[in-house]
Amino acid sequence: MSNLNLEKVVVKRSVMTIFIAMSFLIITGLLSYALLFRExxxxxxxxxxxxxxxxxxxxxxxxxxxxxxxxxxxxxxxxxxxxxxxxxxxxxxxxxxxxxxxxxxxxxxxxxxxxxxxxxxxxxxxxxxxxxxxxxxxxxxxxxxxxxxxxxxxxxxxxxxxxxxxxxxx
Known part of the structure; x- marks a missing residue:
């Protein structure tokens, strides 16, 4: 049973890590665009x-x-x-x-x-x-x-x- 709990924790953390990384990339991209193309x-x-x-x-x-x-x-x-x-x-x-x-x-x-x-x-x-x-x-x-x-x-x-x-x- 402990193996199943470990797999659930690993899967949950990888989804959260991907979500945080994507959020960081999107925010960084938007800020870069605003700085480069501002009027x-x-x-x-x-x-x-x-x-x-x-x-x-x-x-x-x-x-x-x-x-x-x-x-x-x-x-x-x-x-x-x-x-x-x-x-x-x-x-x-x-x-x-x-x-x-x-x-x-x-x-x-x-x-x-x-x-x-x-x-x-x-x-x-x-x-x-x-x-x-x-x-x-x-x-x-x-x-x-x-x-x-x-x-x-x-x-x-x-x-x-x-x-x-x-x-x-x-």
């Missing part, structure tokens, strides 16, 4: 939004141009760049990829669905480096119908409007 937020790059002082007409397609530069003032030519457009107090969230044109100049086609102040959020990734910045755009015009809105714009007329916009519609 590094860069704060010394800068951008220049071309024509941001101009007013954009709502309901018409416009090209948005942004120059990106690194910490030494060199154009960033190999980043994955996207822009998100939204309005304070509203729910729009238009997300667009930007393509590199030349010498650090990136562009995206945008279609704003109403007049007012829009906030642009630029996210540029190069390897593990990520640069994030914001800018403002001014747009003129009324609230556009679906035919003159970006299909990716999450805005709809059923959501509550800010009091200032509601007063303009009344």
């Amino acid at each position: 590094n937020l860069v704060t010394d790059w800068y951008m220049d939004v071309v024509g941001s002082e101009n007013v954009i007409s709502a309901g018409t397609t416009n090209d948005l141009h942004i120059f990106l530069y690194d910490e030494e003032g060199n154009p960033i030519k190999n980043a994955n760049v996207k822009v998100i457009l939204d309005m304070p107090e509203m729910v729009h969230y238009i997300k667009k990829p930007m393509r590199h044109v030349e010498n650090g100049l990136y562009e995206a086609e945008i279609l704003l669905s109403m007049g007012g102040t829009w906030v642009g959020w630029v996210e540029a990734k190069r390897g593990s480096e990520t640069y994030i910045n914001q800018f403002l755009l001014q747009s003129d015009g009324k609230v556009m119908s679906n035919d003159f809105r970006d299909p990716k714009d999450h805005f709809h007329l059923d959501q509550p409007l800010p009091p200032v916009i509601q007063q303009q519609l009344d």
Whole structure:
């Protein structure tokens, strides 16, 4: 009988040992992945939004141009760049990829669905480096119908409007 008890103990310990070893390997792997592939937020790059002082007409397609530069003032030519457009107090969230044109100049086609102040959020990734910045755009015009809105714009007329916009519609 003592032989059977010894076999049960040996089997139980080997299963526990395998479980502990696998847990250690999984945790070590996850920590290594997090350390090697973590995002590094860069704060010394800068951008220049071309024509941001101009007013954009709502309901018409416009090209948005942004120059990106690194910490030494060199154009960033190999980043994955996207822009998100939204309005304070509203729910729009238009997300667009930007393509590199030349010498650090990136562009995206945008279609704003109403007049007012829009906030642009630029996210540029190069390897593990990520640069994030914001800018403002001014747009003129009324609230556009679906035919003159970006299909990716999450805005709809059923959501509550800010009091200032509601007063303009009344």
